[in-house]
């Protein structure tokens with residue numbers, strides 16, 4: 529059984545990268561929200577390609593997209609650890625931890641939406657008027 533095997537330390541940078549990429553793959557495979565955030569991020573980048581953004585504006589847009597994805601990964605980490613510890617039984621602290629992790633994603637997404645709107649809306653407006 530895999531659960532009873534002893535864990536080992538990564539033996540080099542190759543191993544560290546391999547498991548980090550494995551973590552990204554697992555997050556996308558198992559978390560619907562992660563896939564949604566990625567699709568929204570890609571759509572935003574595609575739109576921005578037509579809007580002649582400055583380097584500074586690109587920096588903010590990409591920072592926001594990565595921030596949302598990273599926060600969603602932390603949310604998933606917390607969900608997994610809480611489930612591991614509680615064995616998926618109800619606990620008030622488990623609820624607090626999961627709700628707060630979800631709140632972090634919500635706040636990051638809200639901030640990203642504001643940044644996106646501030647950068648993109650005026651440019652779209654100028655395109656048409």
Ligand SMILES: Nc1ncnc2c1ncn2[C@@H]1O[C@H](COP(=O)(O)OP(=O)(O)OP(=O)(O)O)[C@@H](O)[C@H]1O
Pocket residue numbers: 561603607610614616617618619620622623626627630
């Ligand atoms: N062990 C638990 N004890 C108490 N409440 C829990 C527990 N597990 C989940 N919950 C409650 O159910 C909610 C949803 O938990 P779940 O693990 O399904 O997250 P999720 O739907 O995958 O979240 P997200 O949409 O952020 O990915 C939590 O925010 C929490 O309020």
